[in-house]
Amino acid sequence: MFDKILIANRGEIACRVIRTARKLGIRTVAVYSDADANALHVSMADEAVHIGGSPSKESYLLADRVLDAAKLTGAQAVHPGYGFLSENAAFSEACKSNDIVFIGPPVGAIESMGSKSAAKQIMEKAGVPLVPGYHGDDQSPAILKQHADAMGYPVLLKATAGGGGKGMREVWKSEDFDEALEAAKRESLSSFGDDRMLVEKYLTQPRHVEIQVFCDQAGNGVYLFERDCSVQRRHQKVIEEAPAPGMNPMVRAAMGDAALLAAKAINYEGAGTVEFLLDKDDTFFFMEMNTRLQVEHPVTEMITGQDLVEWQLRVAAGQDLPLTQEQLQINGHSFEARIYAEDPDNDFLPVTGTLSYLQPPEESPHVRVDTGVLQGDEVSVFYDPMIAKLIVWDENRDRALSRLAEALSQYRISGMTTNVEFLYNLATAEPFRKADLDTGFIEKHRELIFHKKAEEVERYVPLATLYLILKRNQDAAALASQSADPHSPWHATNGWRSGSANVHDYPLLINGEEVTVLAEQIDASRFSLTTRGSASEVSIQLSGSLNGSGLHADIDGHRVHASVVAHDGIYSLFTQDAAVQFSVIEPDCGDLDDEAAAGFTAPMTGTIVALPVEAGTPVKKDQAIVIMEAMKMEHTIRAPADGTVVEFYCQPGDLVDGGAELVNFEAAKSESKADSE
Numbered sequence: 293m294f295d296k297i298l299i300a301n302r303g304e305i306a307c308r309v310i311r312t313a314r315k316l317g318i319r320t321v322a323v324y325s326d327a328d329a330n331a332l333h334v335s336m337a338d339e340a341v342h343i344g345g346s347p348s349k350e351s352y353l354l355a356d357r358v359l360d361a362a363k364l365t366g367a368q369a370v371h372p373g374y375g376f377l378s379e380n381a382a383f384s385e386a387c388k389s390n391d392i393v394f395i396g397p398p399v400g401a402i403e404s405m406g407s408k409s410a411a412k413q414i415m416e417k418a419g420v421p422l423v424p425g426y427h428g429d430d431q432s433p434a435i436l437k438q439h440a441d442a443m444g445y446p447v448l449l450k451a452t453a454g455g456g457g458k459g460m461r462e463v464w465k466s467e468d469f470d471e472a473l474e475a476a477k478r479e480s481l482s483s484f485g486d487d488r489m490l491v492e493k494y495l496t497q498p499r500h501v502e503i504q505v506f507c508d509q510a511g512n513g514v515y516l517f518e519r520d521c522s523v524q525r526r527h528q529k530v531i532e533e534a535p536a537p538g539m540n541p542m543v544r545a546a547m548g549d550a551a552l553l554a555a556k557a558i559n560y561e562g563a564g565t566v567e568f569l570l571d572k573d574d575t576f577f578f579m580e581m582n583t584r585l586q587v588e589h590p591v592t593e594m595i596t597g598q599d600l601v602e603w604q605l606r607v608a609a610g611q612d613l614p615l616t617q618e619q620l621q622i623n624g625h626s627f628e629a630r631i632y633a634e635d636p637d638n639d640f641l642p643v644t645g646t647l648s649y650l651q652p653p654e655e656s657p658h659v660r661v662d663t664g665v666l667q668g669d670e671v672s673v674f675y676d677p678m679i680a681k682l683i684v685w686d687e688n689r690d691r692a693l694s695r696l697a698e699a700l701s702q703y704r705i706s707g708m709t710t711n712v713e714f715l716y717n718l719a720t721a722e723p724f725r726k727a728d729l730d731t732g733f734i735e736k737h738r739e740l741i742f743h744k745k746a747e748e749v750e751r752y753v754p755l756a757t758l759y760l761i762l763k764r765n766q767d768a769a770a771l772a773s774q775s776a777d778p779h780s781p782w783h784a785t786n787g788w789r790s791g792s793a794n795v796h797d798y799p800l801l802i803n804g805e806e807v808t809v810l811a812e813q814i815d816a817s818r819f820s821l822t823t824r825g826s827a828s829e830v831s832i833q834l835s836g837s838l839n840g841s842g843l844h845a846d847i848d849g850h851r852v853h854a855s856v857v858a859h860d861g862i863y864s865l866f867t868q869d870a871a872v873q874f875s876v877i878e879p880d881c882g883d884l885d886d887e888a889a890a891g892f893t894a895p896m897t898g899t900i901v902a903l904p905v906e907a908g909t910p911v912k913k914d915q916a917i918v919i920m921e922a923m924k925m926e927h928t929i930r931a932p933a934d935g936t937v938v939e940f941y942c943q944p945g946d947l948v949d950g951g952a953e954l955v956n957f958e959a960a961k962s963e964s965k966a967d968s969e
């Protein structure tokens with residue numbers, strides 16, 4: 293076994309690898325960029341080497357710097373994690389020629405799977421079923437389109453060098469093909485330095501089911517069952533689980549065998565994942581093989597009781613696989629939810645900021661948190677905005693799902709918008725509980741998950757108001773206890789006013805809906821609420837108590853339990869079946885953005901990629917006006933109405949801050965009002 297390894301990565305995966313290395317008595321070396329000088333992975337490692345500037349191109353992607361760091365510190369092996377250099381054949385080759393072990397598959401295997409199209413050719417030969425499509429070398433746009441037209445729409449454009457859903461575009465009709473191809477190529481070029489594309493038949497309701505394989509240097513191979521990663525946004529996974537719900541054992545075995553066939557076809561070694569699309573009728577198609585550890589590997593660890601990083605280290609050191617296929621068993625059920633700094637209500641755009649408060653749920657045999665950040669850390673524009681992975685386990689799916697919901701409701705993050713409430717709504721949605729999964733799940737259940745409807749929102753108003761009243765009373769009591777005259781009526785914030793009724797006005801913004809609530813205090817613990825929102829006026833009586841973040845309420849005799857997490861003046865309310873956000877509308881903060889102007893501020897910090905129209909040109913509603921990129925994802929800003937771009941305040945290549953004004957746009961006078969919305 294190795295004495296010392298270098299981890300050529302950052303964030304949660306670097307920390308996770310360090311944990312296993314430490315358990316095995318292996319010393320660790322971290323590498324870091326300028327932005328990561330104080331990062332958790334750096335402080336966890338025994339040694340750390342600075343390798344360059346904050347953008348990954350100037351640090352984590354520089355093979356030479358990483359190798360120099362390994363040589364400098366005498367590391368015998370390099371663990372590449374996922375992303376960055378993990379699937380870079382040249383890097384693996386360079387390690388080898390410097391007598392440093394690359395903890396991953398042999399160069400040939402990375403090369404074979406590095407291109408999605410070459411991989412498909414190999415798999416086709418090995419008899420592994422493929423999604424129908426074009427994966428040829430002729431890349432002229434006309435040829436690509438011809439294949440798409442012949443195949444019939446919808447089709448999916450994919451970067452052959454792709455990963456992480458980047459450089460991927462669905463095309464639903466022939467007319468949209470050219471614009472989609474350009475965007476996919478651009479995104480692919482900027483992410484992978486390569487803009488070759490393949491065209492596939494787009495399956496509309498498949499599940500994403502992948503098989504974890506492991507092979508050793510002696511030629512033994514096993515599969516550690518499957519993961520279902522169907523719940524995705526922007527073709528990127530958000531919640532993964534193992535085993536796949538409702539999996540037929542015969543199909544599992546067939547997929548496992550096909551995955552091992554794929555691995556054997558390329559003389560695989562180490563950890564790998566073979567991704568399949570599984571159709572409603574249980575037919576499955578090879579999508580790609582990832583020649584590294586996956587982000588979602590923990591769910592496999594939870595159901596098999598194995599440490600996959602330990603397996604990787606053992607195999608790389610020349611040992612045999614720790615277990616045979618017969619010894620491997622599935623025990624219970626596990627979920628992983630990816631906690632991201634992103635705004636689900638704004639097309640899941642990444643957000644940046646400082647984690648001013650960060651308190652994950654407590655870890656236990658049922659709850660695991662893999663993270664690379666601490667309170668006070670920055671989620672910067674330079675790297676993936678994932679804050680943590682929340683992993684839960686229990687003996688069956690229903691119980692594991694309850695664990696997931698509970699742990700999500702305990703996750704406290706302030707300083708930026710995150711997807712925690714969104715994940716909670718997903719985890720508590722009935723179709724998810726019923727495991728009615730496919731890759732269109734989020735789209736299909738949009739209404740349910742995003743909780744946008746006014747009548748839905750109003751159900752939470754009493755709880756939100758009760759929380760505010762009780763919190764106010766609590767704060768007042770705390771203040772009073774510090775005062776020289778604790779019984780002075782001036783400390784009371786319960787609505788008591790000399791000579792008037794105990795009535796209080798709560799103008800609330802709840803999931804974007806404005807609602808005004810009149811709260812009247814009946815006695816010490818009972819209140820009467822009258823709500824005036826977009827739905828009809830209702831009046832209810834309620835009482836309750838607040839204990840930390842736990843809210844116990846009695847609403848017209850119905851007792852419920854909820855929890856509320858406050859952050860930066862915004863409150864997240866978690867009830868048994870949903871999470872909502874609310875805040876108190878401060879007087880006079882009200883000017884709602886002019887709709888036409890709203891689209892023209894940068895939705896996030898990022899780089900301007902292209903300005904597809906000239907200033908002064910008339911444009912049609914929905915025409916692309918500005919193309920931005922942040923965290924390697926392209927975002928197109930479109931005209932909200934017919935009108936004219938008067939002036940651009942940015943140039944291609946500019947780095948702009950989120951909220952910065954980008955364009956001076958004038959909506960065409962007459963139709964614009966009728967058109968917008």
Ligand code: ADP
Pocket residue numbers: 423448450454455456457458460492493494495496498500524527528567569579580731
């Ligand atoms: P990446 O390597 O960028 O992650 P994948 O090839 O793994 O890309 O695909 C990512 C996701 O895109 C899949 O999990 C699936 O949801 C969707 N997808 C890929 N190919 C198809 C297809 N042919 N039809 C329908 N969905 C697809």
